[in-house]
Amino acid sequence: MLASESLGVRSMAVEVEACGTKILIDPGAALGPKRYGLPPDEIEIARLAELRELIRKRLRTAEIVFITHYHFDHYSPDWAGDLQGKLLFIKDPVRNINRNQARRAGEFIERLIRAGVRWEVAEGRRIELLGGEIVVSGPLWHGPEARFGCVVSVAVREGGTTFLHSSDVSGPVLEEAVDFILTQRPDILFVDGPSTYLGPRFGLKALEVARANLLRILREVSPRNLILDHHLLRDLYWRRWAEPLFEAAEGRGVQVVSGAEFSGKPETLLEAERKRRKLRK
Numbered sequence: 001m002l003a004s005e006s007l008g009v010r011s012m013a014v015e016v017e018a019c020g021t022k023i024l025i026d027p028g029a030a031l032g033p034k035r036y037g038l039p040p041d042e043i044e045i046a047r048l049a050e051l052r053e054l055i056r057k058r059l060r061t062a063e064i065v066f067i068t069h070y071h072f073d074h075y076s077p078d079w080a081g082d083l084q085g086k087l088l089f090i091k092d093p094v095r096n097i098n099r100n101q102a103r104r105a106g107e108f109i110e111r112l113i114r115a116g117v118r119w120e121v122a123e124g125r126r127i128e129l130l131g132g133e134i135v136v137s138g139p140l141w142h143g144p145e146a147r148f149g150c151v152v153s154v155a156v157r158e159g160g161t162t163f164l165h166s167s168d169v170s171g172p173v174l175e176e177a178v179d180f181i182l183t184q185r186p187d188i189l190f191v192d193g194p195s196t197y198l199g200p201r202f203g204l205k206a207l208e209v210a211r212a213n214l215l216r217i218l219r220e221v222s223p224r225n226l227i228l229d230h231h232l233l234r235d236l237y238w239r240r241w242a243e244p245l246f247e248a249a250e251g252r253g254v255q256v257v258s259g260a261e262f263s264g265k266p267e268t269l270l271e272a273e274r275k276r277r278k279l280r281k
Contacts, residue, residue, distance in 0.1 A: 005233035080111035098149035143170030171210030193232025
């Protein structure tokens with residue numbers, strides 16, 4: 001785990017080594033511009049600089065790179081030159097994409113062309129590795145509303161072990177994202193969770209559906225590790241929402257953890273704690 005909300009920034013950047021190949025998924029990180037009406041403080045800005053430096057360092061040594069969609073917490077357009085010589089798979093920049101992401105994708109591709117970087121569309125790909133494979137989903141909606149466009153999920157398999165990076169499926173809240181997870185049967189599932197911090201703006205029914213879907217995944221797949229992070233970890237009280245998941249996991253040998261916990265690091269919810277830090281000053 002390179003960066004995530006539990007480590008202090010908005011990100012799902014992860015490095016996976018499988019079959020002797022270094023794979024980097026979503027090399028980007030950002031800060032929430034406003035939270036509780038407050039901008040990021042110097043602590044968050046310093047953490048972002050630290051983790052972006054780490055991500056970029058790992059990006060330079062990666063052999064295969066995936067960009068699951070065009071939100072700045074998932075890719076870094078100014079790093080286009082670092083992608084030279086990589087096998088680069090990107091979310092389709094034309095199909096199943098909203099206007100804002102299509103504009104960003106077009107600008108990013110212009111940077112790639114100027115840097116002499118070749119790329120391929122990620123959707124539906126199956127990449128063979130020596131002793132494993134990478135499987136990419138088709139286009140999946142970025143949560144319950146179509147206005148955010150689509151993303152792709154990425155499953156990396158080595159021998160009998162599978163790691164799955166959900167990207168921004170907001171739960172998962174929709175059946176197509178659940179189906180991909182059930183089909184791939186990951187041993188380690190890294191999922192973004194729903195935006196509980198938005199409450200009714202996300203949709204109370206959608207929050208219930210997301211939890212029900214995660215419970216279904218626990219029952220039908222029983223991954224060794226269920227890593228909850230990203231959208232969900234923007235909520236200081238995320239464990240309250242996830243309590244039924246902890247209970248269901250207990251008897252199934254499943255560890256439900258944040259990205260920080262999975263990495264053996266302290267949980268640092270800097271965005272969610274922004275107001276508390278302000279009040280302490």
